[in-house]
Amino acid sequence: xxxxxxxxxxxxxxxxxxxxxxxxxxxxxxxxxxxxxxxxxxxxxxxxxxxxxxxxxxxxxxxxxxxxxxxxxxxxxxxxxxxxxxxxxxxxxxxxxxxxxxxxxxxxxxxxxxxxxxxxxxxxxxxxxxxxxxxxxxxxxxxxxxxxxxxxxxxxxxxxxxxxxxxxxxxxxxxxxxxxxxxxxxxxxxxxxxxxxxxxxxxxxxxxxxxxxxxxxxxxxxxxxxxxxxxxxxxxxxxxxxxxxxxxxxxxxxxxxxxxxxxxxxxxxxxxxxxxxxxxxxxxxxxxxxxxxxxxxxxxxxxxxxxxxxxxxxxx
Amino acid sequence: xxxxxxxxxxxxxxxxxxxxxxxxxxxxxxxxxxxxxxxxxxxxxxxxxxxxxxxxxxxxxxxxxxxxxxxxxxxxxxxxxxxxxxxxxxxxxxxxxxxxxxxxxxxxxxxxxxxxxxxxxxxxxxxxxxxxxxxxxxxxxxxxxxxxxxxxxxxxxxxxxxxxxxxxxxxxxxxxxxxxxxxxxxxxxxxxxxxxxxxxxxxxxxxxxxxxxxxxxxxxxxxxxxxxxxxxxxxxxxxxxxxxxxxxxxxxxxxxxxxxxxxxxxxxxxxxxxxxxxxxxxxxxxxxxxxxxxxxxxxxxxxxxxxxxxxxxxxx
Numbered sequence: 001x002x003x004x005x006x007x008x009x010x011x012x013x014x015x016x017x018x019x020x021x022x023x024x025x026x027x028x029x030x031x032x033x034x035x036x037x038x039x040x041x042x043x044x045x046x047x048x049x050x051x052x053x054x055x056x057x058x059x060x061x062x063x064x065x066x067x068x069x070x071x072x073x074x075x076x077x078x079x080x081x082x083x084x085x086x087x088x089x090x091x092x093x094x095x096x097x098x099x100x101x102x103x104x105x106x107x108x109x110x111x112x113x114x115x116x117x118x119x120x121x122x123x124x125x126x127x128x129x130x131x132x133x134x135x136x137x138x139x140x141x142x143x144x145x146x147x148x149x150x151x152x153x154x155x156x157x158x159x160x161x162x163x164x165x166x167x168x169x170x171x172x173x174x175x176x177x178x179x180x181x182x183x184x185x186x187x188x189x190x191x192x193x194x195x196x197x198x199x200x201x202x203x204x205x206x207x208x209x210x211x212x213x214x215x216x217x218x219x220x221x222x223x224x225x226x227x228x229x230x231x232x233x234x235x236x237x238x239x240x241x242x243x244x245x246x247x248x249x250x251x252x253x254x255x256x257x258x259x260x261x262x263x264x265x266x267x268x269x270x271x272x273x274x275x276x277x278x279x280x281x282x283x284x285x286x287x288x289x290x291x292x293x294x295x296x297x298x299x300x301x302x303x304x305x306x307x308x309x310x311x312x313x314x315x316x
Numbered sequence: 317x318x319x320x321x322x323x324x325x326x327x328x329x330x331x332x333x334x335x336x337x338x339x340x341x342x343x344x345x346x347x348x349x350x351x352x353x354x355x356x357x358x359x360x361x362x363x364x365x366x367x368x369x370x371x372x373x374x375x376x377x378x379x380x381x382x383x384x385x386x387x388x389x390x391x392x393x394x395x396x397x398x399x400x401x402x403x404x405x406x407x408x409x410x411x412x413x414x415x416x417x418x419x420x421x422x423x424x425x426x427x428x429x430x431x432x433x434x435x436x437x438x439x440x441x442x443x444x445x446x447x448x449x450x451x452x453x454x455x456x457x458x459x460x461x462x463x464x465x466x467x468x469x470x471x472x473x474x475x476x477x478x479x480x481x482x483x484x485x486x487x488x489x490x491x492x493x494x495x496x497x498x499x500x501x502x503x504x505x506x507x508x509x510x511x512x513x514x515x516x517x518x519x520x521x522x523x524x525x526x527x528x529x530x531x532x533x534x535x536x537x538x539x540x541x542x543x544x545x546x547x548x549x550x551x552x553x554x555x556x557x558x559x560x561x562x563x564x565x566x567x568x569x570x571x572x573x574x575x576x577x578x579x580x581x582x583x584x585x586x587x588x589x590x591x592x593x594x595x596x597x598x599x600x601x602x603x604x605x606x607x608x609x610x611x612x613x614x615x616x617x618x619x620x621x622x623x624x625x626x627x628x629x630x631x632x
Contacts, residue, residue, distance in 0.1 A: 008427035009514070025422040025515060028356055029347035040344055040356055042363070042422065106341040106358065111324035198325070199341060 005037045005052045005095050015094045018085040019101065021045050032194075035210060037097070040104070047104035049080055052097040057210055059091075059098045064139045065209050066090045066100055068132070068186065075131035077124075078205040080105055107197020107204035118228050118240045120203035121196060122247025125188065125224055128206065129217045130252055132186030141189065141213040143272055145178045151275040158282040163299075170271050170302070178268065179216065179261050187220035188212055192227045218258040221248060222265035226273065226301050234300040238315030245316065259311060267305035274298035321353045321368045321411050331410045334401040335417065337361050348510075351526055353413070356420070363420035365396055368413040373526055375407075375414045380455045381525050382406045382416055384448070384502065391447035393440075394521040396421055423513025423520035434544050434556045436519035437512055438563025441504065441540055444522065445533045446568055448502030457505065457529040459588055461494045467591040474598040479615075486587050486618070494584065495532065495577050503536035504528055508543045534574040537564055538581035542589065542617050550616040554631030561632065575627060583621035590614035 012024050022044035030038045037052040053059065066082045070090070073081035080102035082090035091100050110117050141147075148171050156164055188195075190211040197205040221244075229240040248254060254262075277295035308314060328340050338360035346354045353368040369375065382398045386406070389397035396418035398406035407416050426433050457463075464487050472480055504511075506527040513521040537560075545556040564570060570578075593611035624630060 006427070009424040010428065012424070023516065024424060026420075026513075027424055028344070030356070031345035031347055040346070047358070047363075104342075108325040108328070108340060108343055111322070112326065197342075200339065 004054050005097055007037075007039065007050075007052070007095050011095055015092070015099070016043070018087065018092060019083060020086060021048060021083060021101070041101065048083065049102045049104050050094075050099065051102070052094060052099045054097065057098075061139060062091050062098060062100070064137045065212060067137055068135055068209055068212055069102065071135045072128065072131050077128055077131050078105065079209065080205075080207055105197055105205040105207060107199040109194045109196060110198055111193070113193055113228055113240070115237070115239050115243055116201070117193075117196075117198065117203075118243035119247035120198075121191070121224060121228055122221075122244040122249075123251050124196070124203050124206060125191060125220060126248045126251035128188060129185055129220065135186050139213045141187075141215040143189070143211070143276065144215055144219075145174050145268070148174065148271060148275055151279050155275070155278045155282045159278070167271070167275075170267075170306075174268055174271065177264065179264070182216045182218055182258055182261060183255070184214060184216050186212060187215045187217060187223075189215065189220060189223065191220065191224050216261075216265065217252075218254060218261055219265045219269065221245070221254065221258075222262055222269045225262070225266050226269050226298070230301060234297060234304070236304060236314060241314060242316055262311060263305055263308045263313070267302060270298050270302035270305055274302055320370050321413055323353075323355065323366075323368070323411050327411055331408070331415070332359070334403065334408060335399060336402060337364060337399060337417070357417065364399065365418045365420050366410075366415065367418070368410060368415045370413065373414075377455060378407050378414060378416070380453045381528060383453055384451055384525055384528055385418065387451045388444065388447050393444055393447050394421065395525065396521075396523060421513055421521040421523060423515040425510045425512060426514055427509070429509055429544055429556070431553070431555050431559055432517070433509075433512075433514065433519075434559035435563035436514075437507070437540060437544055438537075438560040438565075439567050440512070440519050440522060441507060441536060442564045442567035444504060445501055445536065451502050455529045457503075457531040459505070459527070459592065460531055460535075461490050461584070464490065464587060464591055467595050471591070471594045471598045475594070483587075483591075486583075486622075490584055490587065493580070495580070498532045498534055498574055498577060499571070500530060500532050502528060503531045503533060503539075505531065505536060505539065507536070507540050532577075532581070533568075534570060534577055535581045535585065537561070537570065537574075538578055538585045541578070541582045542585050542614070546617060550613060550620070552620060552630060557630060558632055578627060579621055579624045579629070583618060586614050586618035586621055590618055 007027065012027060016024055024041060024043055026042040028040045030040050032038050035056045036054050039050040041048040041050045053062065069079055069082055072079050083101040083103065084090050085092060091098050093099065152167055152171055188206065188209065190208060191206065195206060195208040196203060197207065224244060225241055228244055229237050231237055274295050277293045277298060281295055323343065328343060332340055340357060340359055342358040344356045346356050348354050351372045352370050355366040357364040357366045369378065385395055385398055388395050399417040399419065400406050401408060407414050409415065468483055468487055504522065504525065506524060507522065511522060511524040512519060513523065540560060541557055544560055545553050547553055590611050593609045593614060597611055
């Protein structure tokens with residue numbers, strides 16, 4: 001749930017004068033994303049999406065994010081495509097914030113994930129990896145292994161002793177054992193079900209590229225295993241995972257080394273989401289506008305992955 | 317800012333099967349209104365507005381609200397028009413809540429009110445009063461004089477002694493002096509700038525009929541005097557008021573008795589909004605999802621109206 005910055009009709013009019021998409025017919029703040037202020041903008045030419053970047057997005061990353069959406073759109077990936085102003089720029093200031101307009105993507109995020117969703121998600125992820133191959137800009141993953149210890153230090157005074165030891169041991173382990181010799185490239189890094197649209201049972205688009213970065217491609221697959229292949233009771237669903245991996249392989253085949261690394265990468269991904277949720281949990285007042293996500297879910301996933309040795313233990 | 321109830325894609329699909337407006341292409345929770353959960357719904361046939369009624373709307377009032385929007389739309393008032401399902405009904409259950417779909421209205425609410433807005437608002441209000449004349453259903457105004465004392469009792473332990481005496485005296489005064497012999501009919505009762513859309517400098521529609529009720533027509537004009545004719549520093553702007561009243565008169569001429577009653581009705585309207593804001597202020601935790609509105613603004617307006625004797629004191 002968002003909309004932190006209000007946009008006046010007069011500010012909007014001046015802003016839109018820099019574009020070639022007609023005049024504003026309607027502007028509705030939408031409760032989507034927790035990082036930015038998002039508006040659904042209707043003009044005489046159609047529907048668009050307007051985003052004002054709030055403090056959690058570093059303005060110097062915007063050329064990467066918007067350039068990537070341009071790059072992927074040009075390669076046939078169905079994602080929001082930035083609208084460029086008459087001066088060629090896709091970012092300008094609105095209500096004192098950096099702001100951009102993109103195309104409006106049709107589709108609905110699935111609330112209850114079923115096995116049928118997972119194959120298309122695997123395919124789309126692999127498609128994104130291939131399309132991102134020749135993207136010129138680079139952005140390191142600030143939430144990879146090197147970022148985990150500072151997150152942990154920022155929340156550890158709020159957790160009990162047993163969990164503290166468990167997480168400290170995990171971080172020690174990953175700092176010593178994180179793979180570096182696997183294929184890397186542009187990853188989405190946050191491909192949860194809210195960021196995937198389906199329309200009439202077909203995957204219709206991917207959104208929210210504001211965690212995208214350069215990292216191991218198989219790590220993105222591991223994030224999806226966590227995001228798409230567990231039931232609400234945190235039980236692993238091997239059929240969903242099989243569909244996801246088969247879908248991925250149809251478009252870009254995972255190497256043997258990547259498959260072998262998946263349990264470790266999935267465990268690392270579980271730790272990453274556990275740490276950011278824990279950090280947000282202890283730093284967000286319970287009544288704030290932002291909905292806090294329960295860290296417990298990712299602790300269960302972390303423990304599950306730690307209990308496995310190979311993909312065979314997943315029933316794969 | 318709203319969206320209290322989440323709607324799943326599968327629930328939405330079943331819900332839409334009862335209508336003839338195509339399949340869902342997109343559903344975005346919108347941050348509009350503080351009473352209900354609102355969604356912008358895009359289907360293969362166009363844009364619609366989906367509202368789930370939360371606890372502050374009494375389901376037994378829905379036939380009045382939706383029937384009124386039907387009635388006004390049929391008489392050429394540009395307001396959301398309820399979409400009826402195949403069974404003829406405009407209300408059914410979605411995600412456990414009463415829910416309705418209406419047409420989507422184009423336009424933007426003015427953030428900074430200028431004198432040019434006020435004439436069209438007066439005209440539109442009078443148009444609504446005329447069009448509502450033969451509406452068959454009735455709904456008493458729960459927030460008129462009889463409702464003020466209970467609201468006051470529910471907040472008075474949070475206010476200081478001087479304000480307590482001032483408000484108690486106001487309520488005594490209005491209980492003794494509220495007019496009953498003025499023309500009455502259907503009023504909007506909440507025609508603030510968020511509820512009026514403009515498109516290319518023309519008034520394009522009125523929304524949010526969830527306070528509509530039967531009451532004195534001139535009381536609705538008085539509510540608009542408070543909502544549209546004060547500057548942000550609470551100074552009264554006679555030019556705005558003149559435009560508003562002239563606009564109203566062009567469509568439905570206020571009688572001499574109504575004009576004479578306006579200062580008293582405006583003072584009453586200021587008390588009504590002061591009391592509801594005060595009540596919400598003391599009963600809403602500061603960090604809640606709902607934005608609290610400062611009661612102070614309406615205390616200043618109340619005192620202004622109490623200092624006047626006739627419309628001449630307003631520069632009118």
